[in-house]
Amino acid sequence: RTNGVANDPGDEPRVMSSRTAQRQREGLGAAAEKKRKRSTAGTPGANGGPLLPYEIDSDDDDDVVALGRPAPPTTPGAGPPPPPGAFARDVVEALTCSITHQLVAQPVVAEDGHVYEKRAIERWLEQHARSPTTNTHMGPRVVEAVAVRQIVERAVAAGAVDAEAAASWHAHAGRLKMEGALPGGLAAATEHFERALRLQAAADRQAEDAHGGAADPAVRLLFRGATLKKQVDDLLAEADAAGVDVDCLGFRRSSEPRDERNAAAPHGQPMREWRDLTEDVSIVRVIDDADELERLCERPAPGASSEVHWLEEMTELCGREFVVGLVDDDLKSYGVGDYHVPFDAVILVSETAGRAAI
DSSP, rough: BBBEEEEOOOSOOOEEEEEEEEHHHHHHHHHHHHHHHHHHTOOGGGGGOOSSSSEEEOTTTEEEEESOOOOOOOTTTTOOOOOTHHHHHHHHHHOOTTTSSSSSSSEEETTTEEEEEEEHHHHHHHHEEEEEEETOOOSEEEEEEEHHHHHHHHHHHHOOSSSHHHHHHHHHHHHHHHSSSSTHHHHHHHHHHHHHHHHHHHHHHHHHHHHHSSOOOOHHHHHHHHHHHHHHHHHHHHHHHHTOOOOOGGOOOOOOOOOOGGOOOOTSSSSSOOOOOTTTTOOEEOOOOOSHHHHHHHOTTTTTOOOOOOOOGGGGGTEEEEOOOOOEETTTTHHHHHHHEGGGGEEEESOOOOOOOO
């Protein structure tokens, strides 16, 4: 085309008006712009927004250009989607004990269907017959929630919990593993304390800025204590192997490997041998498994003259600590609360440091 004249092969030359030529140019420009839009669909939108699965033609509000799938349906009356992180916050809230207001480290499900920290809800139920969450009547039965504990561990590991709450959870989990209430022992407990210490470093700095002082030093002391205990255990093992008597140093042994008849069970495990514990001083914890406790009570313990017998009410003993009230050498059992339990149904917590039952 030259000066408004279009030359089509095989046709006679014809004259195109300036208005027609202008409209054609505008049409070609609009088509090119639409093509450009479609070719760039799926790239980040304005302000670096997310990729769009479709493109809307600005020239026609009803023209939706699908890119591999249709536009998402709309639901009449549906509100806006929850803000980012809202779901994670809801999950963390559901995994927080309403008594301790902390993430559960040893979670159980009570009869009201809610999750609680094991020791906290057991203490609550000793004095109340109602749910701390719903205020409705409920019994004392609680069930260990292993899957919940795994979810909490993953939430903490994924950073879904703020540093202060995560540090508190690690410190509590470390305590429980040191005591044998959770599996893992000293090595796992030390790792929890170390992680808690790292997480709390930032919280400590924030506390200093906001309040002019450092945050709770418990985590640091727990980590130091666990580290020292590991060093003591290693020292005692090395001394035993070398035949060196280091008892003069006053270190307390967690076991007595030289006397298998009185050997203590591994920390957190039921007793393997009968021991003549001190009444009103020694502390034991009844095993968590009610079915296993019933089985042990319905047969004579090793060396016993007869069984202690099982009562349904004894279910409430599971997982609780007691000061030994009576030592029965004939039945090879200990009096805990109002009942007798065989020695191999309890975990020895302390032989010498008595305290009120938990």
